[in-house]
Amino acid sequence: PRDINIDVVIIGAGPSGAIAASLLHQQGKQVLVLEKQHFPRFSIGESLLPYCMQFIEQAGMLEAVEQAGFQFKNGAAFRHNGTYTTFDFTEKFTQGPGTTFQVQRGQFDKLLADTAVSQGVEIRYGHQVNDIDLGQNASSTSILTVTDEHDSVYRVTAKYVLDASGFGRVLPRLLHLEKPSNLPARSAIFTHIEDNITDASFDREKILISVHPSQKDIWYWLIPFSDGRCSVGVVAEPHLIEHCQGDLKEQLWQLLNEEPGLKALLSNAKVLQPCASLKGYSANVSTLATSQFALLGNAGEFLDPVFSSGVTIAMQSASMAVETLIKQLDGNEVDWQQDYAEPLMQGVNTFRTYVQAWYDGRFQDVIFYDDPNPTIKQMICSILAGYAWDTNNPFVKDSERRLNMIVDLCRDHNKAS
Ligand code: FAD
Numbered sequence: 001p002r003d004i005n006i007d008v009v010i011i012g013a014g015p016s017g018a019i020a021a022s023l024l025h026q027q028g029k030q031v032l033v034l035e036k037q038h039f040p041r042f043s044i045g046e047s048l049l050p051y052c053m054q055f056i057e058q059a060g061m062l063e064a065v066e067q068a069g070f071q072f073k074n075g076a077a078f079r080h081n082g083t084y085t086t087f088d089f090t091e092k093f094t095q096g097p098g099t100t101f102q103v104q105r106g107q108f109d110k111l112l113a114d115t116a117v118s119q120g121v122e123i124r125y126g127h128q129v130n131d132i133d134l135g136q137n138a139s140s141t142s143i144l145t146v147t148d149e150h151d152s153v154y155r156v157t158a159k160y161v162l163d164a165s166g167f168g169r170v171l172p173r174l175l176h177l178e179k180p181s182n183l184p185a186r187s188a189i190f191t192h193i194e195d196n197i198t199d200a201s202f203d204r205e206k207i208l209i210s211v212h213p214s215q216k217d218i219w220y221w222l223i224p225f226s227d228g229r230c231s232v233g234v235v236a237e238p239h240l241i242e243h244c245q246g247d248l249k250e251q252l253w254q255l256l257n258e259e260p261g262l263k264a265l266l267s268n269a270k271v272l273q274p275c276a277s278l279k280g281y282s283a284n285v286s287t288l289a290t291s292q293f294a295l296l297g298n299a300g301e302f303l304d305p306v307f308s309s310g311v312t313i314a315m316q317s318a319s320m321a322v323e324t325l326i327k328q329l330d331g332n333e334v335d336w337q338q339d340y341a342e343p344l345m346q347g348v349n350t351f352r353t354y355v356q357a358w359y360d361g362r363f364q365d366v367i368f369y370d371d372p373n374p375t376i377k378q379m380i381c382s383i384l385a386g387y388a389w390d391t392n393n394p395f396v397k398d399s400e401r402r403l404n405m406i407v408d409l410c411r412d413h414n415k416a417s
Pocket residue numbers: 011012013014015016017034035036037043044045046047048049127128129130164165166167168169170188233278281296297298299305307308309310311312314
């Protein structure tokens with residue numbers, strides 16, 4: 001390939017890259033996506049939140065997603081020591097979509113990327129970004145060094161770079177923006193199974209989050225797909241699962257069997273692919289965006305998988321970055337900190353409050369509380385459905401204080417009864 005010159009280059013064709021590319025293309029901007037792998041490729045992160053459907057619609061991809069035959073999802077279910085509780089996402093405080101899908105990411109990401117291509121976006125698969133030169137000053141064009149699958153090296157000169165490289169974290173690494181996460185390093189072990197679940201009460205339209213019976217900060221996901229399969233995984237700090245022997249499959253099964261509900265549900269399950277593990281995936285950065293580049297989705301901060309917020313944050317960041325970038329490309333003054341980073345972090349920080357409170361037990365007390373105030377439940381439900389940027393919701397705007405207020409109420413009530 002020959003060197004080229006373009007308005008915007010996007011690194012990575014996952015959900016954040018595909019949505020950003022489509023939105024920019026719609027606005028008449030020249031955009032090129034460089035993706036190092038070939039699709040479909042496996043990715044973890046299979047349970048979507050209703051809020052992200054708005055971005056899929058904005059990008060003109062809703063029809064394609066609705067017709068793809070993915071598993072319909074309308075909420076989240078939680079279980080701990082026999083207590084089972086559900087959140088129906090259609091019963092939420094904030095207006096907007098209340099349902100979504102549980103998706104095999106190989107298929108889903110390919111669908112979004114193919115739809116972007118059908119709209120006119122160019123995606124180059126097998127092209128890996130290896131280096132960046134930001135030029136002399138803050139208004140310089142940037143030059144990316146790219147290697148294609150035949151090991152040919154070429155350069156892309158762009159007015160702006162969107163890093164949508166996910167856990168590849170291309171710009172954070174190349175520009176030394178990486179910062180440790182303030183969350184402890186946790187590990188996840190996971191696989192796909194043919195679930196063979198016969199229990200008629202099992203709700204395939206919800207993600208099931210189960211809590212370990214004696215260790216509250218170990219939890220499991222069970223995400224049903226539409227084809228009789230499920231994604232299953234466990235998350236824990238590594239020292240808590242040191243007692244597990246054998247290979248990843250044996251470790252995963254030992255941990256699943258420690259939770260009686262899952263043990264019963266999955267007694268006939270058949271593992272379909274090698275178990276995989278990810279360690280220390282939480283990450284942060286010192287800078288999210290400048291006049292030359294912005295980090296989208298996981299290339300920026302990644303918190304934790306417990307509330308399935310990853311793809312939603314990825315798409316929200318794509319939509320917000322594109323809005324700011326269009327202004328800049330059209331010659332307007334923009335402040336990337338104020339126009340992009342701060343509003344994005346509003347929602348990320350809301351999720352952070354609830355993630356931290358999940359692991360220290362406060363939010364679990366709220367989730368498993370058996371007599372919730374209906375309005376408060378709708379406000380919590382909004383956040384679980386992904387609406388973490390709606391500052392009309394007091395549990396978003398003032399998350400820590402509001403949460404602590406209801407934690408106290410739930411704990412007082414539990415003590416009294
Ligand atoms: P990705 O989807 O990771 O895409 C990045 C792309 O960039 C990849 O295709 C990669 O090949 C490409 N790339 C990387 N480096 C380069 C390079 N040098 N050059 C060119 N291309 C490159 N999220 C949810 O929403 N729901 C869940 O249920 C959920 N569960 C999770 C469970 C676990 C254990 C973990 C760790 C995460 C989970 N997530 C979940 C988070 C989710 O995986 C991510 O947030 C989401 O995939 C981010 O999308 P993205 O577009 O930022 O990046």
